[in-house]
Amino acid sequence: MKWTARLGVWLARCYPHSWRARYGEEFDALLADRPTTLLDCLDIAIGALNAHTMPVTAESLNERMARMLNVVRRSEIVVFSAFIAFVVAGLYLNGQTDDSPYLPLMGFKPGLFPNIELNNPLAVTWLALEAFSLVALAAVLAGGLPIALSVWRRSPHLRGLFLVPVACFVGICVPPAIAILAYYANGMNVPTVLRGLGRPLSVSYGIWFVALAVISTAAVARAVARGEIGAGILRFALWASAAATAAMAIMLCSTLAWGLAAHTQAPGNFDRFAFTGDPTVLSWGIVIVTMLAATAVAAWATLRGINASHRDDAAAGPASVIPSTEIAG
Amino acid sequence: MSLVELGAHSDPTLLILASLAGGPKHGYAMMEDIEAMTGVRLGPGTLYGVLARLEQRGWIVPLPSDDRRRPYQLTGAGAVTLSERLREMQRLAATGLARLAESQR
Numbered sequence: 001m002k003w004t005a006r007l008g009v010w011l012a013r014c015y016p017h018s019w020r021a022r023y024g025e026e027f028d029a030l031l032a033d034r035p036t037t038l039l040d041c042l043d044i045a046i047g048a049l050n051a052h053t054m055p056v057t058a059e060s061l062n063e064r065m066a067r068m069l070n071v072v073r074r075s076e077i078v079v080f081s082a083f084i085a086f087v088v089a090g091l092y093l094n095g096q097t098d099d100s101p102y103l104p105l106m107g108f109k110p111g112l113f114p115n116i117e118l119n120n121p122l123a124v125t126w127l128a129l130e131a132f133s134l135v136a137l138a139a140v141l142a143g144g145l146p147i148a149l150s151v152w153r154r155s156p157h158l159r160g161l162f163l164v165p166v167a168c169f170v171g172i173c174v175p176p177a178i179a180i181l182a183y184y185a186n187g188m189n190v191p192t193v194l195r196g197l198g199r200p201l202s203v204s205y206g207i208w209f210v211a212l213a214v215i216s217t218a219a220v221a222r223a224v225a226r227g228e229i230g231a232g233i234l235r236f237a238l239w240a241s242a243a244a245t246a247a248m249a250i251m252l253c254s255t256l257a258w259g260l261a262a263h264t265q266a267p268g269n270f271d272r273f274a275f276t277g278d279p280t281v282l283s284w285g286i287v288i289v290t291m292l293a294a295t296a297v298a299a300w301a302t303l304r305g306i307n308a309s310h311r312d313d314a315a316a317g318p319a320s321v322i323p324s325t326e327i328a329g
Numbered sequence: 330m331s332l333v334e335l336g337a338h339s340d341p342t343l344l345i346l347a348s349l350a351g352g353p354k355h356g357y358a359m360m361e362d363i364e365a366m367t368g369v370r371l372g373p374g375t376l377y378g379v380l381a382r383l384e385q386r387g388w389i390v391p392l393p394s395d396d397r398r399r400p401y402q403l404t405g406a407g408a409v410t411l412s413e414r415l416r417e418m419q420r421l422a423a424t425g426l427a428r429l430a431e432s433q434r
Contacts, residue, residue: 029397047374
């Protein structure tokens with residue numbers, strides 16, 4: 001086989017999977033029937049690019065819609081999973097900051113409405129982090145609850161999967177609840193109780209927390225992947241995903257700024273490359289990397305879902321006027 | 330002057346529909362027929378890009394086949410579309426020729 005023929009066969013593999021499934025065999029037969037020139041190879045490469053950017057496969061409108069909705073569904077599962085990873089990182093930072101020397105530095109006083117100093121970068125960045133965490137949570141609930149309700153109502157065989165997050169939540173609460181109950185009678189301060197458990201037990205609880213978060217997320221993802229969900233609900237959830245992702249990006253920037261402020265205002269506490277139970281540059285760095293990865297994955301998935309949704313809307317135009325397919329006599 | 334030099338009548342959609350108007354053909358047969366008919370050599374990527382669009386529009390349909398080569402057939406809607414395009418070109422040709430004859434008198 002000449003090198004141009006081999007190149008042509010290799011380039012044919014660059015067509016999208018759905019295109020290959022429909023036309024791959026006959027296309028390969030065509031390439032085998034005639035000599036492939038360099039111009040043919042260029043033509044095949046351009047054809048593959050067009051097939052990726054302007055997919056036109058002879059599938060029915062319903063098949064195309066189902067394929068698009070599957071892409072949207074998978075995108076939303078990825079965004080939800082990234083959000084959970086982001087939350088775990090945020091809770092870790094929040095747990096470290098709680099009852100730490102940073103609270104008085106932020107001007108937070110005990111009470112329902114802490115006295116926040118707006119000229120204090122440490123306080124303002126923390127406030128922004130907490131405010132946008134509520135925005136992200138609201139967006140996830142706005143997009144996720146209709147999906148969950150749709151799966152619950154239309155796919156009763158999947159209802160058991162929704163018990164998994166409930167069980168995981170109980171599992172997360174049980175160890176600290178037991179510790180608090182065990183020491184409450186002695187009048188000990190709760191954060192002191194948790195710190196008093198020592199590093200090995202704290203690390204073990206952290207691993208337990210992450211494991212239950214993963215199991216819980218996997219159960220929800222499975223329910224959403226397999227459940228019956230209306231197209232309108234999936235499309236709406238795309239915009240909720242975009243809002244959640246934007247909020248995550250702002251929280252990431254706030255966390256970054258908070259660390260820089262901590263470095264400026266409390267270098268003695270912050271500028272330590274160690275795990276001390278309070279936020280340090282090491283623990284903060286791990287949180288930043290996790291948040292950055294989660295935000296990047298969520299952004300990629302959201303864009304992929306929106307692109308699939310819009311591309312199908314554009315491609316559906318001409319197909320809506322498919323003429324009758326009467327066979328010529 | 331060949332059609333490929335003219336450019337105007339090298340539209341792959343038109344060429345494929347015209348080729349299939351002569352009976353069902355698979356991809357290689359279409360390319361050979363088009364080259365013989367017009368001198369235009371379609372690339373395989375171009376051919377299958379157009380075949381996919383024509384099939385989506387319902388102007389051609391694939392026929393069952395025992396081997397890897399799948400023949401396509403023109404549908405009634407495809408025949409109507411081809412007919413309309415060729416009549417437009419016929420009107421254009423008639424108008425152009427009449428004006429040329431007029432200008433050379």
